[in-house]
Amino acid sequence: MPVAIGVDFGTSNSAVGFFRDGSPCLVELEDKRQTIPSAIFYDTEENSVLFGNKAISFYMDGCEGRLLRSLKSILGSSLIDETTEVGYENIYFKDIIVSFIKYLKSRAESTVGHAVDSVVMGRPVRFVDSDEQADALAQEHLEEIAKKAGFHNVLFQYEPIAAALDYEQSVKKEELALIVDIGGGTSDFSVVKVSPDRRGKMDRKQDILANTGVHIGGTDLDLKLNLEQIMPLFGYKTRTRSLFPGDAILDLPPTYYRELATWHKIVFLYNNRVLQRVKNIHYHAEKQELVDRLVTIIQKQNGHRLASDVEAAKIVLSERDAASLSLGYVEKGLRTSVSRKNFECDIENEKENIVLKIKECLKMAEVSSSQIHTLFMTGGSTAIPLIAQACKNAAPAARMVAGSRFGSVGMGLAIDAGIKFGKTRRKGP
Secondary structure (H helix, E strand, C coil): CCCCEEEECCCCEEEEEEEECCEEEECCCECCECEEECEEEEECCCCEEEEHHHHHHHHHCCCCEEEEECHHHHCCCHHHHCEEEECCEEEEHHHHHHHHHHHHHHHHHHHHCCCCCEEEEEECCCCCCCCHHHHHHHHHHHHHHHHHCCCCEEEEEEHHHHHHHHHHCCCCCCEEEEEEEECCCCEEEEEEEECHHHCCCCCCCCCEEEEEEECCCHHHHHHHHHHHHHHHHHCCCCEECCCCCCCCCCECCCHHHHHHCCHHHHHHHCCHHHHHHHHHHHHHECCHHHHHHHHHHHHCCCHHHHHHHHHHHHHHCCCCCEEEEECCCCCCCCEEEEEHHHHHHHCHHHHHHHHHHHHHHHHHHCCCHHHCCEEEEECHHHHCHHHHHHHHHHCCCCEEEECCCCCHHHHHHHHHHHHHCCCCCCCCC
């Protein structure tokens, strides 16, 4: 029997779910893994395209080509209609995302054994903050991309609602749940009534009391850690030198440092025009030995490698007070470390904005924090102790339940696909 699938196309990681024998399952996307990094590598040596961990491995091994990550961040921005150079051709970012969604679709079809033409795509509550038109356009782009990838029937579900559907599979009685989904690109929140009797119902409008979201996620936290604790090694926040009497002493321009620390913008640094401008910054820099490193990492196109090292260090800081980075690919013997204490200071504003959105969600739902029975946590950034504790403090009486950080949304989308396309709908009130 044909099935519909749910696709969680994430900023950092992606998953695909479907129904089997009345239960939601995740598709094995790569080497028996049920989630993979949202990464694509165009191998210009072999003229091939690789996805997920394999894409990252080929890039790390120094193969000639172009790595792209965090492509979901491009939705809702003008970059969606831009191109990037791959070998001797320019490819639209929209078409790059199409190829990734096609890969997810093909893995699902291999698993279920037939073509799949119906999908529920996950989406954040807000693709774009405070811009309704841009937010709606982002969903339109994602629908267009899904149809170009081969889906005929495309529906959408908010990612925190999908997470709520996943959590609902385990509840024994009616609960009021606050869903916290802090992923790679966004933080999303929902207040939802869940219960065994509600499972499989088509119309859940009365159960969804509020949704809020903010464009803050793991990649933003990577950016802060990178800028504040790593980029100073490359000359960030240093100054120009005085070449002639009376020359003004200025801060070095921050643009290229910010782009080097922003996953989806790194690719824009890999061209001769940028390299020449960075060399010009080097000429005027007071600390040229630091800007040498900036020139080197752009020249060798190692920006994604650095971003991966920073991301890995961030993950270590969830367990330890410090993490070390070996940056010998930038400069022989170069090593540094990052501090959890400093990182928590770096992301204080992001944490506060997340808390504000949780409070806004509770207010919209017209419930107090004391009325929340369960705080359901999903998304990779919920592993950060400062973030997790801030969410807990927003609903201190609630029981905290940890979902699958990278799989709960995919499982919930599978449930929603089954309901919306008629495979798991139950009879009853």
